[in-house]
Amino acid sequence: MKNDLNQYLNKQVQALPPSGIRAFFELVIGMKDIISLGVGEPDFDTPWAIRESAIYSIEHGHTTYTSNKGLLQLRNEIAKYLRGKFKLDYDPENEILITVGVSEAMDLAVRALLNPRDTVLIPEPCYVSYSPIVSLAGGNPQYLSTRKEEKFKLRLQDLEKIKGAKPKVLILNYPSNPTGTSYSKKELEAIAKTIHKMNLFVISDEIYSDLSYETPHTAFASLPQMKDRTLLVNGFSKGYAMTGWRIGYAAGPRPLLDAMTKIHQYTIMCAPIMGQWAACEALKNGETAISNMRKEYERRRNFIVDGLNKIGLECHHPEGAFYAFPSIQKTGMDSMNFAKKLLEKEKVAVVPGTAFGPSGEGFVRLSYATGMDKIKEALLRMRRFIKS
Amino acid sequence: MDPILEILEKDARLKPEEIAKMVKRNVVEIKKLIQKYEKERVILRYKTVLNKELLRNSSEVRALIEVKVTPQRDVGFDAIATRIYQFPEVRSCYLMSGGYDLLVTVEGKDLQSVASFVSEKLSTLENVHGTVTHFLLKKYKEDGDILRSREEDKRIAISF
Incomplete structure (x- = not known):
């Protein structure tokens, strides 16, 4: 009799949504000569001076492990950056940890914070991994839906009315992937007040902070009384076009950083030294x-x-990151159907909004991390598609 | 620098309507500004950047020439520079600090034509008292453009 291998698999992993999006992704990757607005990484190469310094470090034999927490030189630079940019003081010895991208930092954070069934609030549409990592850590992810009419910003009235088990953690991400939404200092202060009232801990994923266009980015931890209840997570992938290097970091209160470092040292050891x-x-x-x-x-x-609004795909003004998140409701199609048909008919790839949570239905994510020529051509094709 | 100029310097084919969208300004305003820049000769002209390394039948020869000159009273180096840069063979002409005075780029259809320009035209000018000619063997990068064939996008076509 054939052995059923599923019996050996972890039930929690099996219960994770298989990501209906994967089939669509395979379809995109299998097609030739498409214009892809589906890419979640910069179209620029890493600046040469940065690449060159990595080559130099390899030539000089820097090929070893580093301290678990990461190179002290790098932690010092990060502390300097956070002080200069956000007036935030973190001790590079004990309050900063270098991770394998922001993804690892997020995973470490939820694992270090959560006990079984602890509730984590996640405004959505949001980055795809937040909910799965909370589930894998034994927690209970709870989505907070947001709406286009409010530019997909967190609704404080919903936050305050949360029913059921008392939530422990809120994950924030601004500027946001997929909506491009960010917050002004004033808006963040209002959120901070509620956070304080509800005694929540915040994991603030600010990986797109360097790509803020309208107003300078405000770090959540820099708000009054928030530093002690916030883990700041950031990295080099987006701003510095360094996705493949996999270098991120977390900065926060020492007890949490100590706990995260424990998991990190047993599972990862350290981030790659060249990066x-x-x-x-x-x-x-x-x-x-x-x-x-x-x-x-x-x-x-x-x-x-401008182009999307002109062709009838209503789009709010994204303040940061490199995504536009237009509504496709007027076409009468759902997100997945729209993305599939657009790919088939006009060979333009976009990501269906539903990949980012239920409130993403009726929307698609378009990345403008691609050259102007391609953006122009894609808009022409989308216009033709909508007219037909 | 004015963003309009930055945008045009990268891609002169962009229409005023497109530039207006990129900088969120009125198209009439953009058109007027471009006209102003053209009139003031801030915008000299619009041209296409060629990668001549890929043109097999292009046999153009370039040389960088260090020129030592005697500056003249009242006009300094400007008068002699003018005498030199008016020749159509001269592609660029800079006044330099250091061991020589003018750096002149000369282009010709072959080695001979460049050599004869230097020996017959340039060196014989009054006030020019020395030249050193360096022939250019291969161009790797010019005015910020790396001269190589197009590279495919290395990213996977779709990602979160």
């Missing part, structure tokens, strides 16, 4: 490269948002 040296260079000398990329994204954003 850590590259990240050092990025913080020391990367500002010009970052601001040039930011300018370019901002212009493309203005162009694509």
Whole structure:
């Protein structure tokens, strides 16, 4: 008799949604000559000075493990950056941990914070991994839906009316993937007040902070009384175009960082050293490269948002990241159907909004991390598609 | 620099309507500004950047020439520079600090034509008292453009 291998598999993993989106992704990857607005990473190469510093570090034999927490030089640079940019003081020895991208930092955070069935609030549409990592850590992910009419911002009235078990953690992500939504300092202060009242802990994923266009980014931890109840998570992937390097970091209160470091040291040991040296260079000398990329994204954003609204796909003005999140409700199609047909008919790839949570139904995510020529052509094709 | 100029310097084919969208300004305003820049000769002209390394039948020869000159009273280096840069063979002409005065880029259809330009036209000018000619063997990067064939997008076509 054939052995059923499923019997050996972890039930929690089996219960995770298989991501209906995967079949669609395979379809996209299998097609040739498409224009993809579905890419969640910068179209720029990592700036050469950063790449060159990694080559130099390899040439000089920097090929070993680093301290579990990461190179102290890098932690010092991060502390300097956070102080300079957000007036946030973190002790590089004990309050900063270098991780394998933001993904690892998020996973460590929920594992270090949650006891079985603890509730984590997640405003959605949101990045795809938040809910699964909470489930895998034994927690109870609870979505808070947001709406286009409010630019997909967290609804405080909903937060305050939460029923059932008392929530423990709120995951924030701004500027947001997939909606591009961000918050002003004033809006964040209002959120902070409620957080305080509800005695929540915040994991703030600010990976797109360097790609804020309208107003300078405010770190959640920099708000009054929030530093002690916030884990700041950030990294180098988006702002510095360093996705493949897998370097992120977490900064927060020492007890949490100690707990996260324990898990990190047993599972990961340390982030790759070459990437850590590259990240050092990025913080020391990367500002010009970052601001040039930011300018370019901002212009493309203005162009694509205008274009989408003109062809009848209503789109709110995203304040950051590199995504537009237009409504496709007027077409009468659902998100998945729209994405599939657009791919088949016009060879333009977008990501159905439902990949990011139930409130994503009726929307698609378009990445403008692609050249102006392609954006122009994609808009022309989408216009033709909608007219037909 | 004005964002409009930054945008046009990268891609001169963009229409005023498109630029207006990119910088969130009125198209009439953009058109007027471009006209102003053209009139003031801030925008000199619009051209296409060629990667001549890929043109097999292009046999153009370029040389960088260090020129030592005697500056003249009242006009300094400007008068002699003008004499030099008016030649159509001269593609660029810079006044330099250091061991020589003018750096001149000269282009010709072959080695001979560049050599004869230097020996017959450039060196014989009054006030020019020395030249050193460096022939260019291969171009790797020019004015910020890396001269290689197109690279495919290395990213996977779709990701979160």
